[in-house]
Every structure is written in C-alpha cells, then in structure tokens.
Amino acid sequence: MKVILKADVKGTGKKGETVEVADGYARNYLIPRGLAVAASEGALRSIEAERRAQKAKKERQIAELTALRDQLEGQTIQLPAKSGEAGRLFGSITNKDVAEAISRHIGKPFDRKLVDLSTPIKTLGVHSVTLRFGHNITGKVNVEIVPE
Numbered sequence: 001m002k003v004i005l006k007a008d009v010k011g012t013g014k015k016g017e018t019v020e021v022a023d024g025y026a027r028n029y030l031i032p033r034g035l036a037v038a039a040s041e042g043a044l045r046s047i048e049a050e051r052r053a054q055k056a057k058k059e060r061q062i063a064e065l066t067a068l069r070d071q072l073e074g075q076t077i078q079l080p081a082k083s084g085e086a087g088r089l090f091g092s093i094t095n096k097d098v099a100e101a102i103s104r105h106i107g108k109p110f111d112r113k114l115v116d117l118s119t120p121i122k123t124l125g126v127h128s129v130t131l132r133f134g135h136n137i138t139g140k141v142n143v144e145i146v147p148e
Contacts, residue, residue, distance in 0.1 A: 001026045002039035004047050009035055016047055062135050068106075069139040072131065076142040077101050083124055083147045092120035098129055098143055121145060 001023045005013050009030070013019045018039050021030065030036035037043050079101045082090045099112035116130040124145045131139045 003036040005036050065133040065137050072141045073139045078144045080148045087124040092122045
C-alpha cells in the first residue's frame with residue numbers, strides 16, 4: 001500500500017515522503033496513529049501545497065534575517081558599564097548585555113542566542129562581535145564599551 005508519511009518513522013521514511021509499505025502495517029499502525037495517510041490524488045496535492053508553504057515561509061525568514069544582518073552590519077553600538085582604573089570592568093559584558101543593547105538600537109527584541117561571544121568582554125573599548133542568525137547567515141557588529 002502506498003502511503004504519505006506525516007511524520008518521521010524510523011525504518012520507514014521521513015515526513016512528506018511517499019513510501020510503499022505492507023497493507024497491515026499501514027492499516028493497523030501508521031494510519032491509526034496519524035503517522036501516515038493513504039496516497040491519493042487529494043493527499044498528494046495537499047502535501048505538495050504544504051511543502052510550497054513551508055518553502056515560502058523559510059524564504060521569508062531568510063529574507064528577514066538578511067535584512068536584519070544588513071541593518072546591523074558595521075554598526076557601532078555603545079554600551080555603558082562600570083569600570084575601574086586601567087579600563088577594567090566591574091564584572092563583564094555577556095551576550096545577554098550585547099543583545100539588550102542591540103534591542104535598544106533597532107527598537108525590537110533581539111535574541112541573546114544569536115550573539116556569539118567566545119569569552120565575556122572585560123575591558124573598555126571597541127570589540128567586534130559575531131552574530132549568527134542561522135541558515136548560514138552571519139554578521140559582525142562593533143560594541144563600544146564606555147564608562148558610566
């Protein structure tokens with residue numbers, strides 16, 4: 001029996017694939033659990049429409065992330081911090097602090113998980129910070145740590 005998988009099934013296939021399985025396996029396991037539907041013309045059209053919608057959504061996300069990267073690329077964002085003598089900070093600047101500064105700069109929320117700091121910033125001055133947006137989209141922003 002030909003079925004279209006609605007979820008990944010170990011040993012059978014991945015979501016969206018059309019596979020040939022035994023009649024009993026399809027009728028007694030896959031279809032009742034909602035893991036698959038019988039492969040009919042309507043089901044095939046429905047799956048194809050869902051694939052197109054997911055592809056359009058992914059393209060829209062990539063366009064938004066690229067626009068955000070272009071907006072931030074090369075920008076210098078000031079971040080005030082308490083510091084002592086010789087430019088050493090009391091505490092350190094983490095990815096959360098950088099994300100909050102970026103949020104204030106662009107006027108909308110910015111996820112701290114997108115900021116890639118290998119080690120926290122502990123000195124005053126300009127530091128280059130890498131931003132990883134996903135979908136192989138990366139950018140750099142300069143963060144200037146200034147004394148309060």
